[in-house]
Amino acid sequence: MKAFSSAEIEGTRNFFRNKDFQEVEVSLGDRTFSYFVIPQYMEPNLADFVVRLTGDPEDGYVLGVSDSVDSRYRQYAVVHEFIEFIEIGINTKDRCVKALDEELKLVPEDLKPGYIRMRTEFFRNLIPYCSKQLALYTSDDLNQFRKNLAKLEELV
Secondary structure (H helix, E strand, O other), rough: OOOOHHHHHHHHHHHHOOOOEEEEEEEEEEEEEEEEEOOOHHHOOOOOOEEEEOOHHHHHHHHHHHHHHOOOOOHHHHHHHHHHHHHHHHOOOOOOHHHHHHHHHHHHOOOHHHHHHHHHHHHHHHHHHHHOOOOOOHHHHHHHHHHHHHHHHHHO
């Protein structure tokens, strides 16, 4: 998975702010983070996309989620990225699989059935999407996405 430079992170943050994309502050459990709500047309090839720009910890981060994601689900899809890349770290084995486990613990029981269906579709779409961008995604990334899809399909 690609690590981003501080210039790329800051440039993206400024771009999103200049476009007046909604920036949402979240406190979820003991985590506090922010994310942008980004129009789906910004990435028409991946429904319900999430955005993550992280690099060196001191460079900060930019997280985002498509406006097509149900507003009740957005913070949980984004917390996955926060956990995976800010807490666990980009170079940690099985970071995406571990992040899914933590993410699902945070979703309230009444939202879980619909949320799990949405995330199942997301990972179903993510695998072919990332398979076409091998410069950005490793075979390990794709294997983790497949593991997450299998887990979510079991839960549906």
